[in-house]
Amino acid sequence: MIHHVKLRRVGRSLGIVIPKAALARLGSVQGDTLTLTVAPDGVGLNLANRELVRSMATFASLNRRYHTALRTLGG
Secondary structure, three states: OOOOOOOOEEEEEEEEOOHHHHHHHHHHOOOOOOEEEEEEEEEEEEEOOOOHHHHHHHHHHHHHHHHHHHHHHOO
């Protein structure tokens, strides 16, 4: 399945609109995190592991909150 998309300005960045059929194939819905993989032979787009995304967000929150303590304990 091939979809052609155009780059569009979104604020100061560029973005693409992903066709509904492609999102359905990914099993993705609004608010999901996608993983963009860049390789020498092209680009891949996959649905990110929801549990991993949630775990990393928790880690980032705890890391910000306890930064000093974690740094002290880490040596």
